[in-house]
Amino acid sequence: MRSNPTGRQLRLGRELRRLRESAGLSSTEAAQLIGIKQNQVSNMEAGRIGVSPERLRTLACHYDCADKGLVEALIDLAAERKRGWWEEYREVLPAKLLDLAELERSGHALRTAHTSGIPGLLQTTDHAREVFHQVVPELSPREVDLRTSFRIKRQGVLFVHREPVPYQAVIHEAALHMRFGGRDVARQQLKHLLKLSEHPNVTILVIPFDAGGYPGAGQPIYYVQGAVPQLDTVQLDQSHGIALLDAEAQLNKYRKVLDRLTTLSLIETESRALIHRIIQTS
Structure with missing residues (x-):
């Protein structure tokens, strides 16, 4: 047992x-x-x-x-699974982080929306490290290293195993102006977004400042689509850790929020153009 x-x-x-x-x-x-x-x-x-x-x-x-x-x-x-790469982090990182990595591995499509930060699967190593340096209470250098390496390995779900999983990220323009790690790190992060947006399975959409209000209260939303709608999952970042939600009402709510945020966004080509302009002026 x-x-x-x-x-x-x-x-x-x-x-x-x-x-x-x-x-x-x-x-x-x-x-x-x-x-x-x-x-x-x-x-x-x-x-x-x-x-x-x-x-x-x-x-x-x-x-x-x-x-x-x-x-x-x-x-x-x-079905019984072979040990995933995330198992090497068991007992050194919170179990729900490992659950998230396994969930992503079996996901059929991924959607996310961020209004004040860059989604984890799109972060550079330097950006991710700076994010973890800002955690309260402060993480030890070893914990920062572990969380950074774990986040970067998670990104393999977009490019490494089986057929690349479709991934859509909605990012508010405000997040693109944040300078985690300073000007150079921020510029490299924006260039990284442009490079990733060229992958056929990755869609990056930007909500411009002039779009006005938006639903979701600014909370990062991560939606993992399962093999059937009943097995979808929503992941939310909270002050005490991550929460994984799968009640039908919750899934319906966050699907609608993501759909609404998508309609507020610029199309792909316009989103890339905006990111490029921010790079040029940053």
Whole structure:
């Protein structure tokens, strides 16, 4: 039995519980239907034990789940994985950061919106290091190094494994004027954005100052699209750490916020032109 389930294993358990509850069954009733003990159902839903494809299909059948796409996506979610690169950071970085890296690895599309900073997957090493130097309470030099290297390795999801995942970043013009690390670091960061925007899977859109107000209260939003909409996830940065949200109402809300921010943005060519102008005048 797992003592510390990963984010992926916990997510599978939550989805199994949602299916059971939507069918109006208690964990005891579900256990009786498939001939196991109630505590086994509870442990599956808590991510403490695995679920075979056969058992998962049986549960879906008893839960009257006719969504074959969702069932197959859950089976894939339940499959045992090889150790990912992020495992070398286990017990030296917060577990939710590792969960985020694994989530990105299985994501089918990524969307983000930032109004006061550059998205992590688009940061240069120098920019990322300066961001971590500003964390309160102050991080030790070793922690800064670990978080910086972890962030840079996460960027491989855009370019390294399988087919490059589609990635859209909406950045407010205000963030492009921030000088983390000083003028030279800031200029190199902007040039890096222009270079990344040339990749076919990367879309960078800028909200100009004259766009006026915008939704979202300025909070960074990161949306990871799963194999099916039910397995989407929203990641929010909060003062006490990151939060991963997957309730249907939350997903709908942040999809709408991101759509609205996209409509406020300049198109790609105009966004690149604005970034170029800021480089020239910075």
